[in-house]
Amino acid sequence: MRVFVFRLDTKSGVPPYLQLIRQVRQAVLVGYLRPDDRLPLIRELAGDLAINPNTVAKAYKLMEHEGLVVGRPGQGTFVLSSASSSMSPGTYSSLRRGLESWLRRAYAAGLDRRGVDALISTVHDETGAEGVA
Amino acid sequence: MTQLMGSGRNESGGVVEQTAIRTAQLSKRYRRTWALRDCSLELPTRRVIALVGPNGAGKTTLLRLLVGLIAPTEGQIAVVGHSPASNTPEALSRVGFVAQDHPLYRRFTVADLLRFGRSCNIRWDQALAERRLSDVGIPLHQKAGTLSGGQQAQVALALAMAKRPHLLVLDEPLASLDPLACREFLQTLMGAVAEDGTTVLFSSHAVTELERVCDYLILLNRGRVALTGDIDALLGDHRLLVGPRVAGPHRDVPNVIETRHGDRQTTMLVRANGLEVAPGWESHPVGLAELVLGYLRRDAVPTVARSEPISQVPS
Amino acid sequence: MIWLMWRQHRAEAVALGLFLAALGTILVIGALPMHASFRNDGVADCLARGTPFSDTCVEVMARFGGEYGGRGALLPLLGIIPFAIGGFLGSSLLARELEAGTWQLAWTQAVPRMRWLAVKLVTLVGVTIALAGALAAVTTWYRGPLDAIGGRFESTFDIEGVAPPAYAAFAFATAAASGLLLRRSLPALAAAFVAFLAVRAGVSIWARPNYQRPVTTNQDVSNPHDWLLDTGLVDGSGHHLTFAEENAMANAARNANMDLTGYLDSHGVARWDTYQPGDRFWTFQLIESAIFVAVAAALIVMVAWRVRRRAL
Numbered sequence: 001m002r003v004f005v006f007r008l009d010t011k012s013g014v015p016p017y018l019q020l021i022r023q024v025r026q027a028v029l030v031g032y033l034r035p036d037d038r039l040p041l042i043r044e045l046a047g048d049l050a051i052n053p054n055t056v057a058k059a060y061k062l063m064e065h066e067g068l069v070v071g072r073p074g075q076g077t078f079v080l081s082s083a084s085s086s087m088s089p090g091t092y093s094s095l096r097r098g099l100e101s102w103l104r105r106a107y108a109a110g111l112d113r114r115g116v117d118a119l120i121s122t123v124h125d126e127t128g129a130e131g132v133a
Numbered sequence: 134m135t136q137l138m139g140s141g142r143n144e145s146g147g148v149v150e151q152t153a154i155r156t157a158q159l160s161k162r163y164r165r166t167w168a169l170r171d172c173s174l175e176l177p178t179r180r181v182i183a184l185v186g187p188n189g190a191g192k193t194t195l196l197r198l199l200v201g202l203i204a205p206t207e208g209q210i211a212v213v214g215h216s217p218a219s220n221t222p223e224a225l226s227r228v229g230f231v232a233q234d235h236p237l238y239r240r241f242t243v244a245d246l247l248r249f250g251r252s253c254n255i256r257w258d259q260a261l262a263e264r265r266l267s268d269v270g271i272p273l274h275q276k277a278g279t280l281s282g283g284q285q286a287q288v289a290l291a292l293a294m295a296k297r298p299h300l301l302v303l304d305e306p307l308a309s310l311d312p313l314a315c316r317e318f319l320q321t322l323m324g325a326v327a328e329d330g331t332t333v334l335f336s337s338h339a340v341t342e343l344e345r346v347c348d349y350l351i352l353l354n355r356g357r358v359a360l361t362g363d364i365d366a367l368l369g370d371h372r373l374l375v376g377p378r379v380a381g382p383h384r385d386v387p388n389v390i391e392t393r394h395g396d397r398q399t400t401m402l403v404r405a406n407g408l409e410v411a412p413g414w415e416s417h418p419v420g421l422a423e424l425v426l427g428y429l430r431r432d433a434v435p436t437v438a439r440s441e442p443i444s445q446v447p448s
Numbered sequence: 449m450i451w452l453m454w455r456q457h458r459a460e461a462v463a464l465g466l467f468l469a470a471l472g473t474i475l476v477i478g479a480l481p482m483h484a485s486f487r488n489d490g491v492a493d494c495l496a497r498g499t500p501f502s503d504t505c506v507e508v509m510a511r512f513g514g515e516y517g518g519r520g521a522l523l524p525l526l527g528i529i530p531f532a533i534g535g536f537l538g539s540s541l542l543a544r545e546l547e548a549g550t551w552q553l554a555w556t557q558a559v560p561r562m563r564w565l566a567v568k569l570v571t572l573v574g575v576t577i578a579l580a581g582a583l584a585a586v587t588t589w590y591r592g593p594l595d596a597i598g599g600r601f602e603s604t605f606d607i608e609g610v611a612p613p614a615y616a617a618f619a620f621a622t623a624a625a626s627g628l629l630l631r632r633s634l635p636a637l638a639a640a641f642v643a644f645l646a647v648r649a650g651v652s653i654w655a656r657p658n659y660q661r662p663v664t665t666n667q668d669v670s671n672p673h674d675w676l677l678d679t680g681l682v683d684g685s686g687h688h689l690t691f692a693e694e695n696a697m698a699n700a701a702r703n704a705n706m707d708l709t710g711y712l713d714s715h716g717v718a719r720w721d722t723y724q725p726g727d728r729f730w731t732f733q734l735i736e737s738a739i740f741v742a743v744a745a746a747l748i749v750m751v752a753w754r755v756r757r758r759a760l
Contacts, residue, residue, distance in 0.1 A: 008345060010341075010342070010344065010345055013418075013420060015344075015365070016344070042327055043324060043327030046323040046324060046326065046327040047320050047321075047323055047324035047327065048320065049345075050316055050319035050320045050322075050323050050345065050346065051323060051345045051346060052323065052345065052346055052347065053323060053326050054179070054180065054181070054348050055345070055348065056327075197552075200556055201556075202551075202552060202556065202758065203758050204757060204758040220560045220561060220562075221560065222558040222559070222560065223558075225556065225557065225558045225559075225560070226558040228556065230552065230556040232549060232553065233549075236548055236549035236550045236553055237550070238456065238548075238550055238553075239548070240459070241455065245455060248455075249455070250557065252449060252451050252452055253449065253452065253557035253558060253559045254557050254558045289553075292553075296557075
């Protein structure tokens with residue numbers, strides 16, 4: 001049974017290992033991945049997506065560093081219970097829609113990608129928000 | 134020669150090969166032309182290495198030298214601890230090779246080809262080969278000449294992998310494959326790397342699909358090595374600087390690989406870490422394709438200069 | 449590797465085998481009545497008694513010759529068979545692998561190049577010599593009666609004895625070498641064919657008459673088993689008559705209403721022969737075979753040396 005389906009966007013300019021990490025983070029956030037779910041084995045993921053197994057290994061190792069997952073020798077890599085959050089898919093979707101419409105307004109007003117990033121950073125710093133990924 | 138046999142010792146004292154391939158001033162001349170010149174490489178094990186370059190750069194020559202099919206004019210080679218010139222069964226069994234256009238004995242059936250492999254190799258994993266072929270749906274009793282290009286590539290790969298080699302060398306394996314066949318081929322290859330820790334070296338003249346599969350790069354241009362290294366490290370080391378148009382090379386910027394001028398801006402590909410960007414300039418990360426193109430354009434034979442007339446800049 | 453050799457070359461081995469078996473069968477079937485007649489009709493006995501032949505013998509031998517003599521005419525076509533065998537197998541050694549790119553497959557398995565080459569050479573050359581030798585044996589046996597009467601040195605040297613297998617080995621080596629140099633099967637075969645014809649013609653025309661010094665006598669001792677190289681007329685003072693002078697003699701004899709031999713006798717003119725005696729046949733066979741085997745060996749050494757040096 002496949003727990004989670006990964007996809008890779010080669011055109012996005014984001015390195016593959018980072019895409020994997022972000023997808024796992026978001027899945028845990030939304031609840032598609034739950035504590036003690038087993039991530040695909042490195043060779044399964046490499047064979048399915050046709051990506052370098054070292055890339056998968058690197059992503060898994062970084063996530064282990066972050067405390068997102070833990071590797072159990074001989075069994076696989078599992079999501080850690082401390083990593084989960086209890087956001088519902090509905091909340092996640094509405095947050096995402098809100099952000100999309102804000103972004104559209106920002107671009108329409110003339111901000112470019114860098115301007116948006118700069119604005120977000122500034123507001124982040126000023127509000128001192130936590131849990132930045 | 135012993136200096137080329139790169140190996141170290143692991144914690145328990147066993148010999149561990151750290152360098153899959155080492156060459157020193159490797160050169161090959163055909164009559165008057167140098168197909169390869171002064172090629173010195175040190176390639177690590179357990180990686181997927183991309184050999185990239187335009188047609189005629191010398192990729193096939195380099196690969197054939199590494200597997201011992203042709204002899205060098207100058208220089209030395211050590212491949213997984215052996216010299217290809219030694220031509221011993223042990224040395225030959227450590228390297229699996231798939232030549233360009235995946236040649237097979239066309240009158241043989243797939244089963245015949247497996248039998249050929251079994252009778253000509255020291256290590257042979259018949260079960261592995263049969264499993265890989267059934268995974269991609271290739272019937273054993275069909276003649277190789279009647280298979281499609283993608284299927285022939287898979288058969289050639291299965292033959293090379295069933296030897297259980299330490300190193301797999303593939304010459305343009307994806308060139309004649311349609312997107313689906315290409316994807317299946319890479320899936321099989323990545324599965325093999327994951328399971329056996331095989332080092333893979335393959336050549337390609339297209340760069341686009343390489344970033345997801347390869348983690349080490351050799352860029353060959355006109356017989357010489359233009360760039361080599363771990364791909365993540367290379368991408369981290371290079372930046373694309375964009376700023377207002379300058380007349381000549383920027384004095385303070387070292388290691389400029391390539392400069393391109395637009396009407397009002399200049400773009401520079403630089404190899405520098407932690408570069409402080411001058412005011413008015415921006416620093417962007419570089420993708421693998423841009424990096425390769427930058428180096429290739431740097432070394433290109435100059436064509437008629439496309440000069441932007443200075444008189445058009447308003448004084 | 450034995451299985452590989454068989455699997456790779458079985459098509460041509462079977463084709464050649466069937467073809468030669470058919471050819472051999474035709475020869476054997478054709479020979480049986482001829483051999484029977486030779487024994488039963490007294491020709492063998494006549495030859496055993498030797499010259500001069502009695503009138504009955506002359507008649508018996510004439511009848512035999514009339515019935516079976518014409519069969520020898522097509523046999524020289526068999527001279528192409530050594531090339532068919534050797535050239536075919538020789539071009540399958542390297543040209544085919546180089547053309548299809550499969551040399552890159554063959555030489556990256558765990559069998560070292562030189563061992564691969566050695567096994568292939570020994571097998572293919574062995575098969576070449578065996579097949580050509582078998583056909584030559586059948587042809588020699590077939591020709592037995594005809595050779596006993598009419599000799600073999602002059603007309604059928606090329607298709608009897610040990611020479612055909614040597615020619616076949618030479619054809620093999622030439623095709624293997626041209627295959628290595630040209631890297632394509634058909635051009636290699638064509639080049640080897642041209643070389644084969646040229647060398648065989650050259651050797652048989654210029655070299656073979658001189659393997660041993662020919663014998664020249666001023667007596668007509670022509671014997672069908674000898675190989676007559678040259679003949680002519682010589683007068684009493686030792687002068688060899690020119691063609692014009694011979695013609696003049698013949699005309700004079702006709703005018704004098706005498707037969708030519710008597711007329712020449714009366715004028716002290718005798719016939720001289722330059723020839724190779726019939727008992728030198730096997731010596732010449734061995735010399736010619738040695739030449740072709742030596743050239744074949746040299747070509748094969750060249751091929752092996754280039755493969756070893758990977759100068760392809």
